[in-house]
Amino acid sequence: MSEYSTVEHDVLVIGAGGAGLRASIEAAAQGVSVGLVCKSLLGKAHTVMAEGGVAAALGNVDGRDSWEVHFADTMRGGGYLNNWRMAELHAKEAPDRVRELEAWGALMDRTPDGRILQRNFGGHAYPRLAHVGDRTGLEMIRTLQDHGIHKGIDVHMEVTIVSLLTDGDRVVGAVGYDRERGRFRVFRAGAVVMATGGIGKAFLITSNSWEYTGDGHALAYHAGAELVDMEFVQFHPTGMVWPPSVQGILVTEGVRGEGGVLKNSEGRRFMFDDIPPLYKDQTADTPEEGWRYVTGDKEARRPPELLTRDHVARCILREVREGRGSPHGGVFLDIAWIDEKVSDGPAHIKRKLPGMYHQFKELAGIDITKEPMEVGPTTHYAMGGIRVDADTQMSSLPGLFAAGECAAGLHGANRLGGNSLSDLLVFGRRAGLHAAEFASSHGRGTVDAGQVETAVREALAPLERAGDANDGGPYYIMQSVQELMQAKAGIIREEDGLREALDGLRDIARKAAGVAVNGNRDFNPGWHTALDLKNILTVAEAVVRAARERKESRGAHSRTDYDGKDPDWGTVNLVLRKGEGGEMDLRREAVPEMRQELADIIQEQG
Amino acid sequence: MKTAAFKIWRGDASGGAFQDFQVDVKPGYVVLDAVRKIQADEAHDMAVRWNCKAGRCGSCSAEVNGMPRLMCMTKLHDLPEDQPITVEPLKAFPIVRDLVTDVSWNYEVKKRIKPFKPRAPDHEDGTWEMHQEDVDRVMEFRKCIECFLCQDVCHVLRDHHKHEDFIGPRFFVYAAALEMHPLDEEDRRDDLRQEHGIGYCNITKCCTKVCPEGITITDNAIIPLKERVVDRAYDPLAKLVQLVRGK
Ligand SMILES: Cc1cc2nc3c(=O)[nH]c(=O)nc-3n(C[C@H](O)[C@H](O)[C@H](O)COP(=O)(O)OP(=O)(O)OC[C@H]3O[C@@H](n4cnc5c(N)ncnc54)[C@H](O)[C@@H]3O)c2cc1C
Ligand code: SF4
Ligand code: SF4
Ligand code: FES
Numbered sequence: 063m064s065e066y067s068t069v070e071h072d073v074l075v076i077g078a079g080g081a082g083l084r085a086s087i088e089a090a091a092q093g094v095s096v097g098l099v100c101k102s103l104l105g106k107a108h109t110v111m112a113e114g115g116v117a118a119a120l121g122n123v124d125g126r127d128s129w130e131v132h133f134a135d136t137m138r139g140g141g142y143l144n145n146w147r148m149a150e151l152h153a154k155e156a157p158d159r160v161r162e163l164e165a166w167g168a169l170m171d172r173t174p175d176g177r178i179l180q181r182n183f184g185g186h187a188y189p190r191l192a193h194v195g196d197r198t199g200l201e202m203i204r205t206l207q208d209h210g211i212h213k214g215i216d217v218h219m220e221v222t223i224v225s226l227l228t229d230g231d232r233v234v235g236a237v238g239y240d241r242e243r244g245r246f247r248v249f250r251a252g253a254v255v256m257a258t259g260g261i262g263k264a265f266l267i268t269s270n271s272w273e274y275t276g277d278g279h280a281l282a283y284h285a286g287a288e289l290v291d292m293e294f295v296q297f298h299p300t301g302m303v304w305p306p307s308v309q310g311i312l313v314t315e316g317v318r319g320e321g322g323v324l325k326n327s328e329g330r331r332f333m334f335d336d337i338p339p340l341y342k343d344q345t346a347d348t349p350e351e352g353w354r355y356v357t358g359d360k361e362a363r364r365p366p367e368l369l370t371r372d373h374v375a376r377c378i379l380r381e382v383r384e385g386r387g388s389p390h391g392g393v394f395l396d397i398a399w400i401d402e403k404v405s406d407g408p409a410h411i412k413r414k415l416p417g418m419y420h421q422f423k424e425l426a427g428i429d430i431t432k433e434p435m436e437v438g439p440t441t442h443y444a445m446g447g448i449r450v451d452a453d454t455q456m457s458s459l460p461g462l463f464a465a466g467e468c469a470a471g472l473h474g475a476n477r478l479g480g481n482s483l484s485d486l487l488v489f490g491r492r493a494g495l496h497a498a499e500f501a502s503s504h505g506r507g508t509v510d511a512g513q514v515e516t517a518v519r520e521a522l523a524p525l526e527r528a529g530d531a532n533d534g535g536p537y538y539i540m541q542s543v544q545e546l547m548q549a550k551a552g553i554i555r556e557e558d559g560l561r562e563a564l565d566g567l568r569d570i571a572r573k574a575a576g577v578a579v580n581g582n583r584d585f586n587p588g589w590h591t592a593l594d595l596k597n598i599l600t601v602a603e604a605v606v607r608a609a610r611e612r613k614e615s616r617g618a619h620s621r622t623d624y625d626g627k628d629p630d631w632g633t634v635n636l637v638l639r640k641g642e643g644g645e646m647d648l649r650r651e652a653v654p655e656m657r658q659e660l661a662d663i664i665q666e667q668g
Numbered sequence: 669m670k671t672a673a674f675k676i677w678r679g680d681a682s683g684g685a686f687q688d689f690q691v692d693v694k695p696g697y698v699v700l701d702a703v704r705k706i707q708a709d710e711a712h713d714m715a716v717r718w719n720c721k722a723g724r725c726g727s728c729s730a731e732v733n734g735m736p737r738l739m740c741m742t743k744l745h746d747l748p749e750d751q752p753i754t755v756e757p758l759k760a761f762p763i764v765r766d767l768v769t770d771v772s773w774n775y776e777v778k779k780r781i782k783p784f785k786p787r788a789p790d791h792e793d794g795t796w797e798m799h800q801e802d803v804d805r806v807m808e809f810r811k812c813i814e815c816f817l818c819q820d821v822c823h824v825l826r827d828h829h830k831h832e833d834f835i836g837p838r839f840f841v842y843a844a845a846l847e848m849h850p851l852d853e854e855d856r857r858d859d860l861r862q863e864h865g866i867g868y869c870n871i872t873k874c875c876t877k878v879c880p881e882g883i884t885i886t887d888n889a890i891i892p893l894k895e896r897v898v899d900r901a902y903d904p905l906a907k908l909v910q911l912v913r914g915k
Contacts, residue, residue: 102717104775105814106725161795167784167849169803169810177799192706194807200724201810211775212783219772242764271719305696421722424741425696485823537708585765586678587713 081466140474244583301440475617
């Protein structure tokens with residue numbers, strides 16, 4: 063028998079980013095006991111890195127904004143594959159969730175009349191992103207954290223969950239280890255909320271940290287839950303490209319929202335060259351109109367730099383491939399030019415984009431108030447994830463809920479910037495609420511000691527087996543997944559590459575199954591990485607399988623062999639589930655028909 | 669390719685020593701890149717914390733050439749080339765292993781500080797009117813990424829181990845953010861003096877020097893807090909005026 067301790071909670075929340083914190087706060091408010099687990103220290107989750115803002119139709123800057131417009135923008139951005147009910151709830155509830163942050167101590171930038179200021183972002187018709195300079199995520203996570211620590215939530219920091227526990231279909235808890243000493247901990251719970259964030263580490267060039275190995279996606283999948291929309295991985299158009307050590311680090315869309323323009327090596331604003339028909343009417347004809355838009359002229363239309371991320375990323379890639387890129391394989395993003403337009407441009411830029419100024423100054427030796435930045439696409443966000451019920455956030459397994467980036471539905475084929483932070487708040491709250499209700503009405507489930515035993519034994523195996531000296535160790539196996547995915551399943555995809563990716567993943571999985579690590583159980587990142595391999599391989603396979611199946615280009619998913627949208631695919635979601643024999647089953651499912659009033663809204667908004 | 673020499677402290681609570689490494693470096697390398705390269709190539713089990721790699725999360729705190737720094741924001745280029753770069757864990761907290769220390773004390777301290785308590789909303793929809801200049805006064809404090817470098821360098825914690833009686837510069841910044849929050853109505857002055865030990869700070873300003881966010885911890889947070897506390901404790905008239913004015 064393995065050694066482990068057992069803790070009991072009514073609701074167990076896995077992940078302490080915005081979604082997990084918001085879920086915990088809501089569950090605690092229902093009077094149930096709550097445990098919150100995270101891989102890192104509290105307050106370090108990805109949410110802390112979010113820069114640009116949180117989208118909510120407050121209408122503080124432009125009174126024409128409303129939930130209806132936000133809803134329509136979200137659906138259009140998502141190529142109409144979104145779960146429309148989630149998009150509706152999100153647009154309706156986001157304003158309250160943002161205001162509530164203020165009641166908990168958050169401080170956001172203000173309008174002249176003392177309300178929350180909102181900024182422009184790609185795909186949003188009106189200035190909609192509440193923000194604090196370019197550190198909105200920090201403000202948000204700190205507010206939730208500092209509020210949450212007084213709510214009686216038990217926080218288990220630096221504990222990694224390796225397996226969910228089930229009783230029949232129902233999820234009744236989880237097994238994890240503490241990173242500090244490698245001791246195992248069993249969590250018995252009435253309901254579990256998954257809030258583990260994304261999968262960015264499945265790719266080489268990414269804005270995401272080591273935590274983003276798709277654990278929640280994989281844990282839920284292996285427990286029997288369904289995943290959906292996994293082919294849709296967002297590549298943010300602007301990541302740093304130079305120097306190599308910072309490749310992939312995000313350059314916020316806020317730069318473009320403040321007037322930054324994209325140029326190729328010939329000095330041409332190439333975004334004007336290709337504007338998709340769906341957005342033609344909403345896009346500026348001239349640079350001059352674009353500038354008026356970013357400075358708040360309500361008559362002006364947005365500059366093409368603020369088209370959706372998938373489109374901007376592809377345009378950048380085109381420039382680079384056709385030989386008009388910057389010296390280090392990106393394009394130029396210029397904010398310094400606004401000095402022509404505003405008084406004391408450098409001071410203005412430093413005030414609006416302090417984090418970016420600092421980041422480029424420190425890491426690239428570039429002064430963005432004087433010189434253009436070099437930028438290129440970077441893996442950023444997973445639209446796909448655990449399939450959930452729109453109202454309750456319960457997955458296809460009773461007792462398992464999911465919220466935030468690891469859940470799917472809201473964003474469809476492509477997420478709009480700012481819609482993630484609002485997603486965390488709206489659906490984090492809903493997940494916490496419904497998980498608490500579920501736990502109260504169902505009580506705690508029964509934990510099967512056999513499942514615990516298996517999970518612990520599997521987790522200890524890499525420390526106990528004799529390794530293959532030639533596999534390069536856990537870090538290189540991880541890197542080989544990333545290289546493969548970057549090359550074969552990245553921004554541009556095609557059948558042969560995807561098939562090769564699948565074969566490649568199979569080979570890597572074989573190595574991963576035999577990986578050995580040295581050292582002991584005390585804070586051993588080699589061991590931790592070895593355990594993350596199973597998750598990353600699972601999500602990588604899900605991405606590739608879904609990408610291969612979807613024979614069209616839509617949103618973030620682009621195939622050279624199936625160019626353009628195919629209307630038949632416009633009504634289909636791809637659902638993945640673990641089959642009886644352990645293989646990955648994929649099925650097509652029709653997108654449910656939209657309620658008439660919502661369809662009308664979309665019609666009206668054009 | 670250029671190489672750089674490193675001396676990295678490895679060990680645990682029972683003791684440890686510097687271990688030598690040579691790393692091939694690429695342009696723009698920061699200390700964290702080198703540490704991770706060493707970890708991937710030869711020291712798989714080397715314990716280190718990091719997340720964002722962009723100076724935003726405050727996870728990768730360590731002492732580089734004896735100075736408390738974020739490893740992800742310390743470029744090799746800016747360090748002397750003619751001597752090995754030393755990397756060791758923070759000193760003010762118990763060691764876990766290698767570069768990782770047990771910082772859980774900080775999380776306990778924060779819970780002891782009275783939370784945000786807003787005044788009643790200004791508007792019926794539950795919102796408040798706040799102006800940019802009100803907000804700007806505390807923005808500086810809210811930039812804190814909780815890297816705890818200031819805690820590490822403060823002699824009251826580092827040398828005198830007053831962890832029981834003194835909350836440290838990070839939490840004076842936190843308290844200042846709350847006390848100066850335009851909406852907050854809580855009073856933390858007695859706590860600051862009695863429970864939080866603000867009197868131990870003798871304004872050496874070491875904390876301000878190491879803060880990667882450039883927060884002027886001593887001048888803008890600690891000294892104003894000290895003034896408020898002193899007013900309260902020794903000046904009955906000031907106290908009366910404050911009572912009348914609500915703070
Ligand atoms: C650089 C950057 C900038 C961004 N800017 C914006 C923006 O301006 N606006 C916007 O809307 N969105 C933005 N995003 C996206 C947004 O920040 C994320 O999608 C969002 O924060 C995800 O939040 P989350 O709560 O789902 O997960 P996270 O904040 O990532 O939290 C995940 C949590 O799960 C824990 N966890 C993971 N696996 C396990 C496990 N196995 N066991 C235990 N715990 C586990 C982690 O430790 C962590 O606590 C940005 C993202 C990045 C990377
Ligand atoms: S100024 Fe005060 S808090 Fe800061 S390091 Fe010196 S003694 Fe410590
Ligand atoms: S005040 Fe500065 S040094 Fe101290 S924890 Fe915050 S960011 Fe770090
Ligand atoms: S890794 Fe986030 S601050 Fe260094």
